[in-house]
Amino acid sequence: GNGLMAGKRGLVLGVANNRSIAWGIAKACSAEGAELAFTYQGDALKKRVEPLAAELGAWVVGHCDVTELQTVDAVFAELEKRWGRLDFVVHAIAFSDKDELTGRYVETTRENFLRTMDISVYSLTAVAKRAEPLMTDGGSILTLTYYGAEKVMPHYNVMGVAKAALEASVRYLAVDLGGKNIRVNAISAGPIKTLAASGIGDFRYILRWNEYNSPLKRVVTIEEVGDTALYLVSHLSRAVTGEVLHVDSGYHVVGMKAVDAPDI
Numbered sequence: 001g002n003g004l005m006a007g008k009r010g011l012v013l014g015v016a017n018n019r020s021i022a023w024g025i026a027k028a029c030s031a032e033g034a035e036l037a038f039t040y041q042g043d044a045l046k047k048r049v050e051p052l053a054a055e056l057g058a059w060v061v062g063h064c065d066v067t068e069l070q071t072v073d074a075v076f077a078e079l080e081k082r083w084g085r086l087d088f089v090v091h092a093i094a095f096s097d098k099d100e101l102t103g104r105y106v107e108t109t110r111e112n113f114l115r116t117m118d119i120s121v122y123s124l125t126a127v128a129k130r131a132e133p134l135m136t137d138g139g140s141i142l143t144l145t146y147y148g149a150e151k152v153m154p155h156y157n158v159m160g161v162a163k164a165a166l167e168a169s170v171r172y173l174a175v176d177l178g179g180k181n182i183r184v185n186a187i188s189a190g191p192i193k194t195l196a197a198s199g200i201g202d203f204r205y206i207l208r209w210n211e212y213n214s215p216l217k218r219v220v221t222i223e224e225v226g227d228t229a230l231y232l233v234s235h236l237s238r239a240v241t242g243e244v245l246h247v248d249s250g251y252h253v254v255g256m257k258a259v260d261a262p263d264i
């Protein structure tokens with residue numbers, strides 16, 4: 001890299017393993033000189049996150065579960081103590097009960113609806129609120145969304161409703177924080193086989209369908225999402241906020257999808 005991110009410090013939330021989108025973003029930012037802080041959700045993921053952090057010389061701040069806001073507070077207290085300020089945050093967190101990522105949306109339980117919204121939507125606002133005072137020199141907050149926010153996708157169900165709320169949150173946060181030169185954007189990524197995606201019914205079929213119907217005739221990688229993320233957290237996108245940028249091989253622009261794609 002050429003040091004596009006030299007001197008920039010960023011918090012990356014959502015690395016679970018080396019297939020995580022957050023990992024693709026972390027690699028891209030680190031290659032351009034960013035200094036990174038990671039968190040992990042529970043001891044099971046600690047073992048996976050620590051060696052990945054070491055690969056990039058990143059700091060592992062500690063456990064962070066967004067349903068326990070005191071753990072979010074603890075992370076930001078550590079960031080303030082050690083760094084004093086922050087330039088960017090990558091929020092790559094979502095969760096829903098996988099029993100409800102199949103079948104009909106109408107069957108969603110109230111309990112899972114609230115839990116999905118808490119983890120996948122409210123957490124961005126909770127993080128933005130805590131990042132704001134540390135972003136003394138402006139900043140960039142980036143989250144991850146999916147086309148299921150805009151159109152009904154099979155099996156995506158309550159997560160589609162959550163992503164719609166997440167995208168609206170990006171716009172409201174962009175207005176709230178814009179006066180401090182803090183930008184808030186989302187990448188709408190095409191389907192990628194990650195741990196979270198493995199909960200979604202028929203994911204292989206979704207991948208093949210996207211490959212067949214996207215203008216670029218292929219699916220996307222975490223490295224490709226990482227490169228677009230690099231643009232959004234760097235000064236290159238300094239006039240861009242409240243935006244949802246699709247990194248999906250162009251899938252979202254195609255109005256008339258094939259009904260008889262071969263081999264799927």
Ligand code: NAD
Nearest residue numbers: 014015016020021041065066093094144191192194195196
């Ligand atoms: P992943 O499983 O690698 O990452 C999901 C992360 O969310 C994990 O690190 C997990 O620890 C974290 N998480 C879940 N519940 C949490 C909680 N209560 N507190 C703290 N962290 C919690 O999967 P991914 O696909 O890289 O997901 C990252 C983001 O990208 C998600 O927002 C997802 O919806 C979004 N996204 C994924 C795809 C895809 O096809 N994989 C497409 C578009 C958007």
